[in-house]
Amino acid sequence: MQARNDIAFGLLCGLVEESEGSLHPDAARYSGQMDAYRHLLDLGAIGAGDGVGSSILCPWCGMGDLEGIRFEQGGRQGYCTDCGWVDLASDQVTRLRVDITRIVRWLASALGLAGRYQHEEMVPTALWRLGEIEHRRKRRTIFFGRRLSDPALTPIIEARLRTACAPGCGVLITTTPDVAQAIQAAGHLVVPLRAVAHLRKAGFVIENLDAYLDGSAGIGERDSETSLRLMHSGRIALIDGERHALSPQVYGFLSVLAQGGGDPVHKRTIADALEIDVDKCKGADICKRHKAVYRTFVAHDNDG
Structure with a gap:
């Protein structure tokens, strides 16, 4: 179970970083990680999107594309030239889409902020302000960000972070593996989500965030002694x-x-x-x- 959670969490972080936050159903089915994707579906972290994906392979034979999809008795069916009409589940024909809003709520809840703060979307689909925590008598503003290396979003995110709180007082939790230098220069502590969170049935569990906070002395003071x-x-x-x-x-x-x-x-x-x-x-x-x-x-x- 622990291994499946870890694999699923890695896949989830990758999906969060996708521009549309979605995945073609065949990409999931033939990835070799379908069990982990089903786990994410069961948790509600991802779900079947709207519309039908293009060029869907027949889930029975895996050889040819379905030539037609119809609704039959409340369910979907697709036509394969080899297999005929086959029954289809929603996640077999629609793109799998990550629920970004749910991810933000899970993170806020795991940090104990959900009941005290209303999360604020500062940059649409890219940056959220979750609330504030106090660590060693210093108040920190917590943010969640995705696609922080996207050239189109980086200037906007960096500008919002610079005005959101004082330098060195922000904690930016993110799924982006390589955060743009401009955002790092805003002076806030950048924390990888996978380094401090674990996937559980009820959402996320946060651990080891204190290790980042304790090691963040001097963040934003570029000329300070090490x-x-x-x-x-x-x-x-x-x-x-x-x-x-x-x-x-x-x-x-x-x-x-x-x-x-x-x-x-x-x-x-x-x-x-x-x-x-x-x-x-x-x-x-x-x-x-x-x-x-x-x-x-x-x-x-x-x-x-």
Whole structure:
């Protein structure tokens, strides 16, 4: 079930990015992912659109196009030269269309905004303002956007974002994989929907948004120091957006981790940097001496 949800969510994000938000029924049927598309249909994330798609292959033989489609006893039938008249379901002959409005409502509900704010469509079919949240005593305005790399929409979206809230105070959740540089320059935090949301029966569940919010210090301040540069230039660490002076021991510890480039660092190497006996190099000792640094750099490191 979890794998199907993940596959379906990926397909949904791709559909949201389509200009019309729709898919030819044969493209879904022969994609090898029809089970995931049916899951999206069951959830109501997508549905059968209006009208009949062109050049529909016979769902029975898959060889020839249906030459005629008619309504018979409340249902659809299509004529295949090999199979004759065959019964058809709506999703077999009409384009599958994503319900963008429902996606926006799901996201607002998952963020706890649905009952307090009325979402506002700022750029038709492309940008919505969902409401506001408070994180670490800072108010953030939440937006949802799609097709953020479309050259025709980028200037309009960028202009609306610049006037919607103060620089650095907006959070733009999006299905666009490569957000245009002009929109990024508006100074707001860009968050991929797939990175913070999971698809569930009742809509979306939001997780890990705090990780983006906590790491967004300095967003919109293009000339500001980075945490790594501050560590080497002034022996200062940015923790929860605040500057903390580093003791020589902690500076040595963080330097070793930085030199590791994300790879696991041997305990003996850390012990040498901390100038303590390797047999006494335990997480509890680090926590006892430097709780804030331990919590930020060690406690959430599952690789040790």
